[in-house]
Amino acid sequence: MSGEFDFIRRFLAHFPAARVPVGPGDDCAVLPPSRGAQCVTTDAVVEDVHFTRAAFSPADIGHKALAVNLSDLASMGATPRWFVCALALPKDYPLRELTGLARGMAALATAHRIALVGGNFTSARELSVTITAAGELSRAPLTRAGARPGDLLYVSGTLGDARLGLEHLRAGLRRGAAVRRQRRPEPRVALGLLASRHASAALDVSDGLAQDLGHLCTASGVRAELEVERLPLSAAVRKALGPEGALAGGEDYELLLAVPPGRSRAFERACATGGHAITRIGHFTEGRGWVGRDRTGRVLPPPEGFDHFRPRAMD
Amino acid sequence: MSGEFDFIRRFLAHFPAARVPVGPGDDCAVLPPSRGAQCVTTDAVVEDVHFTRAAFSPADIGHKALAVNLSDLASMGATPRWFVCALALPKDYPLRELTGLARGMAALATAHRIALVGGNFTSARELSVTITAAGELSRAPLTRAGARPGDLLYVSGTLGDARLGLEHLRAGLRRGAAVRRQRRPEPRVALGLLASRHASAALDVSDGLAQDLGHLCTASGVRAELEVERLPLSAAVRKALGPEGALAGGEDYELLLAVPPGRSRAFERACATGGHAITRIGHFTEGRGWVGRDRTGRVLPPPEGFDHFRPRAMD
Incomplete structure (x- = not known):
């Protein structure tokens, strides 16, 4: 087996087997029809933008990459169901760090009962983890657009x-x-x-x-x-x-x-x-x-927002 | 509006509006329940691994990023339905190149009637496009595991x-x-x-x-x-x-x-x-x-495979 397939196998070994018709290893995962409407989100964490390898353990990176996606599902009122994980790894990325990353991600996935159903590995200059996660709704979604005067x-x-x-x-x-x-x-x-x-x-x-x-x-x-x-x-x-x-x-x-x-x-x-x-x-x-x-009713000036797209030097 | 939100708006403008309960712009897209089983795949194209900006136009990159995912859906016998797109862009990535990338992707998406329902932008040192695409099955999936002797x-x-x-x-x-x-x-x-x-x-x-x-x-x-x-x-x-x-x-x-x-x-x-x-x-x-x-029945030695994970220098 070539490097990529061996990496995938080792990564997947840390996750519980997904209970789906076709799991990781084929061209696509196959999922049963959903009963409710589905919520889907995609979010990436990128080295030196969202984390540094000096300040974050591999398990921290794996946790955070999944957490930011689960947070999007949470905000819609969805129950987490499945996710796919695209990893971009520097050529010299050590296997023990990949193991740590998988463990951090798997622990959070297990806690929220969300199944890893597929993934992709590619080489890259910097480490990044891009996750797409889906959840199921049992009632109307909580959007950003529903607030009314008086709420x-x-x-x-x-x-x-x-x-x-x-x-x-x-x-x-x-x-x-x-x-x-x-x-x-x-x-x-x-x-x-x-x-x-x-x-x-x-x-x-x-x-x-x-x-x-x-x-x-x-x-x-x-x-x-x-x-x-x-x-x-x-x-x-x-x-x-x-x-x-x-x-x-x-x-x-x-x-x-x-x-x-x-x-x-x-x-x-x-x-x-x-x-x-x-x-x-x-x-x-x-x-x-x-x-x-x-507390006196005086209007305060708005603070500047936070935008990951602006350059951030972490260390 | 900050840089990220402006980029997202400009990118989306090249795609037809997705006919889904909640499209891009909220924390998640909301999709109606699927009738058939769903196929899901994720695949990335990364600068200097899968393409170079010297040899590929922005529209080529946008096309290829979606095409490799559609190919996975094709191999399962699925009808393309929706995709999400996570873009990692160098800080100096020109807006006109983003426009080209969106146009190349949108043309292929339109041809295959697959809807862009969400996305994510982040900065990065190198350009990469990570897509997760889903299709729907009207019969059993074509997996890799179904071939039988005699086929x-x-x-x-x-x-x-x-x-x-x-x-x-x-x-x-x-x-x-x-x-x-x-x-x-x-x-x-x-x-x-x-x-x-x-x-x-x-x-x-x-x-x-x-x-x-x-x-x-x-x-x-x-x-x-x-x-x-x-x-x-x-x-x-x-x-x-x-x-x-x-x-x-x-x-x-x-x-x-x-x-x-x-x-x-x-x-x-x-x-x-x-x-x-x-x-x-x-x-x-x-x-x-x-x-x-x-043609004489002589057994030929197997050639070496192709693995993107091995270093490839394109230019």
Whole structure:
């Protein structure tokens, strides 16, 4: 067997066998007809853009590559079903690192019961992992376009930690909660599924709340009033970045949710029961764009967003 | 709007709007439930591995990136339905080249009526295009595992032209039929659909017939007897590479098909009616591996296969 086929075999060995009519190894995977509508997303992580091999372990890279895709499925309220993984590897990429990458990815895949059904290897100058993931809907999807004036605005977890983790990594720190949030984002799949019973709109916060809230407002044709003092921040983020830094920070992979006022109590109760941390951080009105206000009601200037496409030097 | 979103908008503008519940622009595309089983494949083309920007126009790159995925769908007998496209672009990639790439891809997508439903942009040091494509089956899939002793072996089109085209490009030639086969492979989608009514097994010849016939034999647990003098070769390939070179050559994107003897006449007739060039090049027996024989029955030594994972310097 040639190098490519041997690599594929070794990579696949870390994943549970997919229960599909035809799995990896043929020209295509074959999947049974889906009962519900399908959600599909594709997302890549690229060396020196989204991670460095100095600051991320191979398992971190494998985890993050899948996590960012699962986060997109979560934001639609979909149940993860299958994914395919296209790996571009430098010619000298060590087999033990490929093993680590597979293990990190397989652990997250197993936790979310999503099956690896196919993949592709190619050589490249830099390491990158491009995943396409699909989930199934059991009710209407949570799009960005469903928010209505009067809806309440919620966000899950805490904001800014991944950005702080990036700053820690750039400064040479290799441990701590913030670094872990940067390396190992946890997609909010269970919350997305729960939210699909209550929310009118959702997206995952990948480019920073400032930018992503703008997307939600634009897609829904509404305006958001954000109570900046209510932003859920860890003590470390509050101290190091403040609310403005947390708003601009990217890669939170938290869910931003619009919930009609009549559903908010049921939603909050269901989150409490399910152990999902959520915080109400504002509401929607008629209009366009969003505005942040401090506790005195004063309008705050919007922070600059976060865009992976702009050059980022990590180390 | 930031650079990334502007790029996405401009790229999408070249494609017809996808008729799906949720198209590009949300966290996921939403697709209606599929009636039949689904085929899914993922394949990447990477700068300086699968193409160079000196030898391929942007439209060539866009065409080829989609074509190699459509070829995988063709080999299963699937009807193309949707695809997602992850682009990794160097920071200085010119907008007019992105336009060319989109146009080349959109023309092929339109020809095969496959809808672009989502995508992703990221920066990278080298240009790469990673596509995940899905098709729908109306009957059982054509896998690699279905060939049985007694089945006849067919191949579509001609072999070796893409390899010859690669040699021409390396030598500085920029025109001609062989160069076109290398730059603009034509996926055999209609033939795959037709073959799914007759054939017992199929794959697309991407790594060279020598290697891919080996995959078919291994997956099916059979042996192939290849009549080397029957290989369909263009005059240019016969002169420049000979049958051995055509066997080793890669990127043919022709279909290799196993057809039960009782179906062969109907299959050949249907191909003639549909205008699909196919050639019977051997048959399957009990055993393992494959053997090539010349017209005297002498066994020929197997040529070395083709593996993109091995370093290739194109220019």
